[in-house]
Amino acid sequence: MKIGILGTGEVGQNLARGFLGLGHEVMIGSREAGGEKLDKALAAAGSGARGGTFAEAAAFGEMVALCCLGAVIESVLKLAGAENLAGKILIDATNPLDFSKGFPPRLLDLPDGSAGQLTQRLAPRARVVKAFNTAGSHIYVKPSYAGGPPDMFICGDDDDAKAGVGEVIKGFGWGVVDIGGIDAAHYLESMCMVWVLHGARAGGWGHAFKMLH
Amino acid sequence: MKIGILGTGEVGQNLARGFLGLGHEVMIGSREAGGEKLDKALAAAGSGARGGTFAEAAAFGEMVALCCLGAVIESVLKLAGAENLAGKILIDATNPLDFSKGFPPRLLDLPDGSAGQLTQRLAPRARVVKAFNTAGSHIYVKPSYAGGPPDMFICGDDDDAKAGVGEVIKGFGWGVVDIGGIDAAHYLESMCMVWVLHGARAGGWGHAFKMLH
Numbered sequence: 542m543k544i545g546i547l548g549t550g551e552v553g554q555n556l557a558r559g560f561l562g563l564g565h566e567v568m569i570g571s572r573e574a575g576g577e578k579l580d581k582a583l584a585a586a587g588s589g590a591r592g593g594t595f596a597e598a599a600a601f602g603e604m605v606a607l608c609c610l611g612a613v614i615e616s617v618l619k620l621a622g623a624e625n626l627a628g629k630i631l632i633d634a635t636n637p638l639d640f641s642k643g644f645p646p647r648l649l650d651l652p653d654g655s656a657g658q659l660t661q662r663l664a665p666r667a668r669v670v671k672a673f674n675t676a677g678s679h680i681y682v683k684p685s686y687a688g689g690p691p692d693m694f695i696c697g698d699d700d701d702a703k704a705g706v707g708e709v710i711k712g713f714g715w716g717v718v719d720i721g722g723i724d725a726a727h728y729l730e731s732m733c734m735v736w737v738l739h740g741a742r743a744g745g746w747g748h749a750f751k752m753l754h
Numbered sequence: 755m756k757i758g759i760l761g762t763g764e765v766g767q768n769l770a771r772g773f774l775g776l777g778h779e780v781m782i783g784s785r786e787a788g789g790e791k792l793d794k795a796l797a798a799a800g801s802g803a804r805g806g807t808f809a810e811a812a813a814f815g816e817m818v819a820l821c822c823l824g825a826v827i828e829s830v831l832k833l834a835g836a837e838n839l840a841g842k843i844l845i846d847a848t849n850p851l852d853f854s855k856g857f858p859p860r861l862l863d864l865p866d867g868s869a870g871q872l873t874q875r876l877a878p879r880a881r882v883v884k885a886f887n888t889a890g891s892h893i894y895v896k897p898s899y900a901g902g903p904p905d906m907f908i909c910g911d912d913d914d915a916k917a918g919v920g921e922v923i924k925g926f927g928w929g930v931v932d933i934g935g936i937d938a939a940h941y942l943e944s945m946c947m948v949w950v951l952h953g954a955r956a957g958g959w960g961h962a963f964k965m966l967h
Contacts (some may be wrong), residue, residue, distance in 0.1 A: 645934075648941070686966040686967070687966075688901050688902055688964065688966045689901055689966075691966050694948060696951075718948075718952050719952070719955055720947075720948055720951035720952050720955065721858075721951045721954070721955060725947070725948075725951055727944065728861070728944040728945070728947040728948050728951070729948065731940065731941040731944030731945065732941070732944065732945060732948060734933075734938070734941040735907060735931075735933055735938075735941050735942065735945060738909075738933035738934045738938055738941070739931050739932070739933050739965065741934070742932055742933065742934060745967075747967065748965050748966060748967050749965070749966045750963060750964070750965060750966070751901065751963070751964045751965075751966050752952065752961050752962070752963060752964075753899040753900075753901045753902075753904050753961060753962045753963070753964050754899070754958075754960065754961050
């Protein structure tokens with residue numbers, strides 16, 4: 542499948558690496574078609590990834606992942622173009638974090654209620670699935686724990702889209718916990734804060750949530 | 755140790771049962787000193803539990819646990835009496851859930867930011883520790899999973915109080931994940947919603963969070 546990645550940071554790099562490892566074609570989109578940020582992201586993602594603008598990556602992908610900072614969701618989606626996302630699965634991996642008072646960050650109070658809902662509103666014909674936001678991106682691909690595979694928590698309004706993203710998540714080596722519609726996204730964005738605050742106290746970033754059954 | 759339990763529902767019953775099992779003395783407090791609710795709670799908690807008013811249970815306990823519905827925190831703490839809680843560890847096991855639109859509930863937007871912060875404001879000299887709110891109370895005591903012990907997530911402003919509650923949690927058979935001050939309580943109350951929404955979708959209530967390391 543063709544995958545568009547919107548964002549050149551670590552989240553985008555690690556998602557690109559994971560998708561390439563599963564045999565998909567990947568284009569990483571950036572604000573500008575060239576430049577240092579994109580070159581660095583392409584190098585980190587591994588061989589085979591191509592680069593482009595946000596609009597080019599959105600148009601390229603049959604499945605697209607939004608991996609930008611929470612503060613710039615609106616401008617990135619505007620540049621990507623809602624028409625380029627129509628009908629497609631759009632993974633929202635963002636967290637609306639406010640670093641203005643330093644580290645650890647706080648969760649921004651968004652008018653839409655969450656970054657997930659903001660994303661769905663700005664890309665109304667995309668099938669948004671909140672995912673990959675409750676774990677550090679360096680453990681996205683084939684994480685290994687004595688306690689077994691960790692779980693990725695997801696939500697979204699389209700069950701088929703969630704099933705598609707669930708297959709990707711399982712391919713990355715995780716279990717899937719579906720908590721419902723995109724209106725539940727705030728709860729997953731809060732879980733990101735639990736992950737961050739525990740890391741800040743424990744002084745390590747290798748941890749991941751699991752739901753025991 | 756003497757433990758005061760503020761609330762006769764399942765959370766209070768199961769906490770009382772757990773504390774009794776660890777050899778503590780327990781008094782369950784209710785709005786009225788007698789009555790059917792209290793009798794039922796005492797029977798469920800197991801032999802040895804005594805009953806009283808909220809004020810009596812707050813005064814009795816060297817450690818006190820707030821186990822009421824989120825909607826009545828203010829009235830319960832008023833009846834318990836802030837002076838009866840001064841200097842004591844106060845476990846806040848509540849969740850500010852709104853069931854007015856049916857099940858599953860939604861998380862209430864509280865002016866204080868969270869039930870934990872509301873509790874700390876109303877009992878300013880108590881040492882509030884948010885705990886026991888991210889899991890169903892029927893699995894509080896000695897839960898058993900193939901993946902090992904689950905984790906209880908806590909926060910609060912007093913490190914000694916958190917250490918004390920941590921010992922209790924370990925005694926109940928759980929691991930402990932500390933995420934910081936009481937201003938992080940909203941994130942744990944959101945985790946309750948993740949627990950609830952997953953249960954609502956999966957049709958089961960035996961699940962529990964674990965943090966893999």
